[in-house]
Amino acid sequence: MSEINKRVGFYPGCSLNGTASEYKTSVLSLANAFGIELEEVPDWNCCGATAAHNLNKNLSLALPARVLANAAEAGMKDILVPCASCYNRLALTLHALQDESVRAEVEALIAKPLDAGIRVMNMIQFVQEYIQPHLDEKIQRPFFAKTACYYGCLLVRPHEVLHFDRTEDPQSMDEVMQTLGVGTIDWPYKTECCGAGLTMSRTDLVSKLSGNIVADAAERGAQAIVVACPMCHANLDMRGQQSSGKDTAPIPILYLSQALGMAIGLDEKQTGIGHHLTPVKPELLCAKQPEQIVQPEFKKEV
Amino acid sequence: MNHEAQLASKIATETNIIVAKCYQCGKCSAGCPLATDMDVTSSAILRLLQYNTEATDTEVLRSNAIWLCLSCDMCYSRCPNQIDIPGVMDLLRQESVRQGCTNAAARNIVRFHRSFLDVVQQTGRSFEMGMVLDYKWRSKRWFDDLALAPRMFLKGKLRLLPEVVKKRKEILRLFKRTLFLRKNV
Numbered sequence: 296m297s298e299i300n301k302r303v304g305f306y307p308g309c310s311l312n313g314t315a316s317e318y319k320t321s322v323l324s325l326a327n328a329f330g331i332e333l334e335e336v337p338d339w340n341c342c343g344a345t346a347a348h349n350l351n352k353n354l355s356l357a358l359p360a361r362v363l364a365n366a367a368e369a370g371m372k373d374i375l376v377p378c379a380s381c382y383n384r385l386a387l388t389l390h391a392l393q394d395e396s397v398r399a400e401v402e403a404l405i406a407k408p409l410d411a412g413i414r415v416m417n418m419i420q421f422v423q424e425y426i427q428p429h430l431d432e433k434i435q436r437p438f439f440a441k442t443a444c445y446y447g448c449l450l451v452r453p454h455e456v457l458h459f460d461r462t463e464d465p466q467s468m469d470e471v472m473q474t475l476g477v478g479t480i481d482w483p484y485k486t487e488c489c490g491a492g493l494t495m496s497r498t499d500l501v502s503k504l505s506g507n508i509v510a511d512a513a514e515r516g517a518q519a520i521v522v523a524c525p526m527c528h529a530n531l532d533m534r535g536q537q538s539s540g541k542d543t544a545p546i547p548i549l550y551l552s553q554a555l556g557m558a559i560g561l562d563e564k565q566t567g568i569g570h571h572l573t574p575v576k577p578e579l580l581c582a583k584q585p586e587q588i589v590q591p592e593f594k595k596e597v
Numbered sequence: 598m599n600h601e602a603q604l605a606s607k608i609a610t611e612t613n614i615i616v617a618k619c620y621q622c623g624k625c626s627a628g629c630p631l632a633t634d635m636d637v638t639s640s641a642i643l644r645l646l647q648y649n650t651e652a653t654d655t656e657v658l659r660s661n662a663i664w665l666c667l668s669c670d671m672c673y674s675r676c677p678n679q680i681d682i683p684g685v686m687d688l689l690r691q692e693s694v695r696q697g698c699t700n701a702a703a704r705n706i707v708r709f710h711r712s713f714l715d716v717v718q719q720t721g722r723s724f725e726m727g728m729v730l731d732y733k734w735r736s737k738r739w740f741d742d743l744a745l746a747p748r749m750f751l752k753g754k755l756r757l758l759p760e761v762v763k764k765r766k767e768i769l770r771l772f773k774r775t776l777f778l779r780k781n782v
Contacts, residue, residue, distance in 0.1 A: 361771065455679070491669070504631075
């Protein structure tokens with residue numbers, strides 16, 4: 296544990312408090328290791344995700360707006376949103392609120408004033424800004440396994456609103472992973488959709504899409520897939536392996552925060568890698584803890 | 598069914614998206630991850646909307662495709678005329694529910710979205726277990742993913758009790774004001 300020298304707003308979102316609790320654990324321990332305290336947005340609510348924008352436009356703006364209003368009330372400027380879906384909804388709402396008439400309408404819906412001075416950050420942006428500059432000196436267990444960085448759709452699109460990385464061949468996560476000493480594969484499925492919110496209602500389609508992604512990564516020699524979204528993770532981990540072909544060994548799916556956590560020597564409890572359906576074996580991905588490495592003894596020449 | 602305000606003009610006034618800009622290059626359909634599963638592809642939907650007739654508008658609203666659209670924005674990012682196709686899809690879905698002409702094959706997708714929002718309306722947050730039970734009740738698909746549940750539970754992925762926001766009244770008021778009405782599809 297290091298000294299706290301920075302505070303950043305934090306919107307975990309519902310997934311991180313439910314099925315993706317290990318993502319939350321790993322994000323909090325990673326931030327802590329770099330001296331950053333993540334402060335939760337007070338009394339936050341669900342962003343509405345896919346369901347709200349599919350069924351009611353006003354609801355899809357009002358739910359994220361309440362989160363933004365609560366954050367502003369608490370004096371937060373930057374909010375880390377590790378879930379790509381929440382990040383996308385909050386960013387789209389901030390964008391829509393730039394229109395005065397929309398802002399007035401939404402303020403009436405939530406009965407709270409909206410402050411414009413808030414910035415939402417996705418997991419990769421947070422790492423670029425707060426972790427990457429100090430990463431080199433902290434790496435204890437460099438990665439040797441080839442990884443495939445999977446961004447999914449919601450981190451990079453629509454570019455008109457998010458202005459983050461390239462829409463089809465993003466590089467930001469690859470660059471972070473390369474600092475860990477790992478080679479990342481070049482592949483065409485980086486931003487292909489995993490099937491997202493249809494996972495319950497059209498499991499067949501989600502298995503097909505996620506299966507294609509996992510199978511392509513495997514074919515190109517990836518030994519792990521790194522993601523920054525709990526929905527991508529759930530679909531690749533649960534649905535993608537079933538249909539990716541029987542002859543390939545299942546590929547572990549890691550969160551970016553878990554990969555970084557493992558590299559800086561956090562233990563399994565702190566990274567939460569034991570909670571995935573597809574088992575993660577650290578010894579196959581990164582070097583052993585330095586203290587466990589036994590220095591070979593050389594015989595003196597006679 | 599009466600032909601209400603024509604869809605293309607409704608889309609233009611409510612979202613500022615002009616479907617007439619589409620010149621049918623087909624890049625959206627070519628890049629769509631679910632194009633082969635759709636009854637009408639995205640470029641065909643835009644073409645139908647351009648016809649501006651009651652028959653074509655109805656065909657669009659009754660399609661299964663509008664519900665399969667994942668809003669992954671691949672089409673939007675590739676469109677040479679920057680037409681926000683997922684934005685069009687959002688409006689079409691809402692219109693399809695409002696006019697009561699949702700495609701029969703898409704009912705479970707709509708049921709799932711309703712189950713999701715039901716839980717959010719009650720607690721302010723989404724809660725997987727509650728949502729899944731609500732969905733199973735609506736869709737009667739009791740046996741889906743039954744084998745997955747114990748594995749997820751053992752991995753600590755299933756929460757048994759929901760989290761509730763402190764100011765539930767704010768959430769209920771917000772739902773009321775957005776005129777989101779509970780309606781069984």
